[in-house]
Amino acid sequence: MKNNQSTQPTTMINKDQISLVCLVLKRSNSKAADLGEQFKNWFVKHGIDVVMIGENQYSEGKAFEEKRPDLCIILGGDGTIVSVARRLVKSQIPLLGVNLGRVGFLAETPLSSWEYDFERILNKGFNIEWRLALSIKVERKNKLFFSGFAVNDAVIGRGALARLVSLDLCVGDECVGAVRADGLIIATPTGVSGYSVSAGGPLILPSLNVISVTPICPFLCNFKSLVLGHESAFTLSVREGGPDLFLTRDGQDMLPLKVGDSITIKGLPNALAFAKIEGRSSYFARLQQKGFIGLAPS
Known part of the structure; x- marks a missing residue:
């Protein structure tokens, strides 16, 4: 749809x-x-x-x-x-x-x-709040190596070794630039309240059709978080990172990456249906309850 x-x-x-x-x-x-x-x-x-x-x-x-x-x-x-x-x-x-x-x-x-x-x-009855998920494809040597989904985020980062990751970034057909960092977080509005916000990423209303891109400790570059429309394919090419480089989905599933791998991530609107009960806490009330937003002094 x-x-x-x-x-x-x-x-x-x-x-x-x-x-x-x-x-x-x-x-x-x-x-x-x-x-x-x-x-x-x-x-x-x-x-x-x-x-x-x-x-x-x-x-x-x-x-x-x-x-x-x-x-x-x-x-x-x-x-x-x-x-x-x-x-x-x-x-x-x-x-x-x-x-x-x-x-x-x-x-x-x-x-x-x-x-x-x-x-x-x-x-x-109940309401359904439709939410966006991520479609992820990894190509290796011009062949499809992996495809799958993520609900919260896809993270490209190093493992145990303290080594920077070097990635080329493109949105659609346009090259955005390169980033050297400990990693990169591509998150859905549902998932930004996890790893992404801890790395300085934005909070986003769950109903929005966007994805956020946030670097983890960028090195010698002024790369800030991006918020992109779901219709834009976001492509990352691994320039360097050594043998200890991984793509992690939702903090639960890990895929080893190699130099030269190409990762394409797109937003899938209407991919998830969350039941909402009348009278339950709003999104902003939950942010306050869980400590993401401080209450204004009285």
């Missing part, structure tokens, strides 16, 4: 459209397993069919090929939510996180109020 607007659309899911719920959890986490059974019994009691799966059960782009759920509820922290979301890129299945982690910035529902939120979903 192509969208040239600067913001993502919002979709309303009516309560009558919810008949099958998928619960995704870490089966090795006893707390998540116990809660999963509790959630399952609650939905069944309310006439909703339930399927339970582990977070790594599906590979990217292969989830729910047989029977699609109307809502996918993820029990875990931000890392678990991102891991599951990456497998559901372009599936259009709504995601709802129940926070079992520490930060819980991506989770819509606190554990303490899960029953209240589930009742609101079954009584009033």
Whole structure:
């Protein structure tokens, strides 16, 4: 689905459209397993069919090929939510996180109020906030070497050795320049509140169709963070970096890179569907709650 607007659309899911719920959890986490059974019994009691799966059960782009759920509820922290979301890129299945982690910035529902939120979903439905994901392709010796997605960010950086990375940067057909740095972070609006903002990148509304490009400790250059439209293909060519150079997706998946590799990253609008419950905290309220923005003195 192509969208040239600067913001993502919002979709309303009516309560009558919810008949099958998928619960995704870490089966090795006893707390998540116990809660999963509790959630399952609650939905069944309310006439909703339930399927339970582990977070790594599906590979990217292969989830729910047989029977699609109307809502996918993820029990875990931000890392678990991102891991599951990456497998559901372009599936259009709504995601709802129940926070079992520490930060819980991506989770819509606190554990303490899960029953209240589930009742609101079954009584009033929910909104879908469509979000952008990243499409990543790596070419080596003019052949496709890797392709995949990222929900939060793609980071090109060094490993254990304290060695600078040297990259050529192009946007579309135009060469932007070169950067020498400890690394480079290409982030979605969903992911900028993680590694990117810690490196000096901007905070961006999750509904915007843009990507940010932020260097990590740039050396002898005045390269500032860029914010680019999703329609612009962003290409990086590895000039130097030694054998200890990697592309990391969402801080969870690592791919070794070589000098001469070409990495192309594009934004995919409408690639992720996050369920939003009426009355829950706004984006700016969450920034305040999690310490990203300080409250003004009274």
